[in-house]
Amino acid sequence: MTTLRIATRKSALALWQANHVADLLRKAHRKLNVELVPIVTRGDRILDRPLAAIGGKGLFLKELEHALLEGAADLAVHSMKDMPVGDSHGLELAVALPRANPFDAWLSREGSDLSSLAAGSRVGTSSLRRRCQLLAARPDLEVVELRGNVDTRLGKLQAGEFDAIILACAGLQRLGLGDQITQELRPPEWLPAGTQGIIGLQCRAGDATVRTLIAPLADQEAMLQARAERAAAALLEGSCQVPLAIYAQRRGAELLMQGLVGKPDGSLLLRARHVGAAAQPEAAGRALAEDLRAQGALDLIHALRAD
Numbered sequence: 001m002t003t004l005r006i007a008t009r010k011s012a013l014a015l016w017q018a019n020h021v022a023d024l025l026r027k028a029h030r031k032l033n034v035e036l037v038p039i040v041t042r043g044d045r046i047l048d049r050p051l052a053a054i055g056g057k058g059l060f061l062k063e064l065e066h067a068l069l070e071g072a073a074d075l076a077v078h079s080m081k082d083m084p085v086g087d088s089h090g091l092e093l094a095v096a097l098p099r100a101n102p103f104d105a106w107l108s109r110e111g112s113d114l115s116s117l118a119a120g121s122r123v124g125t126s127s128l129r130r131r132c133q134l135l136a137a138r139p140d141l142e143v144v145e146l147r148g149n150v151d152t153r154l155g156k157l158q159a160g161e162f163d164a165i166i167l168a169c170a171g172l173q174r175l176g177l178g179d180q181i182t183q184e185l186r187p188p189e190w191l192p193a194g195t196q197g198i199i200g201l202q203c204r205a206g207d208a209t210v211r212t213l214i215a216p217l218a219d220q221e222a223m224l225q226a227r228a229e230r231a232a233a234a235l236l237e238g239s240c241q242v243p244l245a246i247y248a249q250r251r252g253a254e255l256l257m258q259g260l261v262g263k264p265d266g267s268l269l270l271r272a273r274h275v276g277a278a279a280q281p282e283a284a285g286r287a288l289a290e291d292l293r294a295q296g297a298l299d300l301i302h303a304l305r306a307d
Helices: 012-028 062-069 128-137 150-158 169-174 208-217 220-235 281-294 297-306
Strands: 003-009 033-039 075-079 091-096 104-108 122-124 142-144 164-168 183-185 199-204 244-251 254-262 269-277
Touching: 003 012, 003 062, 012 033, 012 075, 012 150, 012 169, 012 199, 012 208, 033 062, 062 075, 062 091, 062 199, 091 208, 091 220, 104 169, 122 150, 128 142, 128 244, 128 254, 128 269, 150 164, 164 169, 199 208, 220 244, 220 254, 220 281, 244 281, 254 281, 254 297, 269 281, 281 297
Parallel strands: 003 033, 003 075, 122 142, 122 164
Antiparallel strands: 075 199, 091 199, 104 164, 104 183, 244 254, 254 269
């Protein structure tokens, strides 16, 4: 293979990620030609409805997966948190890049942090996970749906449509916008989405040529965290239609797992913490999920889906 084609969304952040991967591949293989295949996904086209109402974050990657399966591309670059917890038929999540800042970013127009923002202020987010944690901490705030790419969301904040918004630290920092962050929302009080901050590389199952080319980019620590967090999410039937947060933190030979499931209005948060073996990340993730299930997490999740 002399040319490797990378399928990517057309947003600024997706293109940054794809170009980052392309640069790494060119450095690893001097004679390899790398081309981008930009694709507009259904999730990019539908901006007037909440993600949970139109099928979830999988809408951001279906067209990229089709490009792989149809042979129009050889590799797809994803924000791993947008990927379903199980591999799509005929495809595999082959490599995780080193994890960037996994936490959520609080951005406010006047520089107020989460605790000091005035009661009744409007806070924008498209995430049920962020909504439930926000309202649990500050039930006196108004949470308003916010869709669009990073520039669109920042523009709405600066225009005064919102008093604060919540985004991912990793995306802002990758785009050189880290100075816009007012506060990082960190564990244990605030938990991120599973695999947030990890770029995942997806290829056709059994494609040994592509697997060999991308192998030098693999980060084992990030993949360990991803395996634990995705295992927990799978048992909890995770999707963006579920207010679910999971975070795995390596501590030597141990893996500290933290998770929560909540009601979107913040009236109930189920929390769990588990310390497992780093050598068995899936087992640690499943143990965390079983703790949440014992508290009634699946009943809560099924009730939300029924509604």
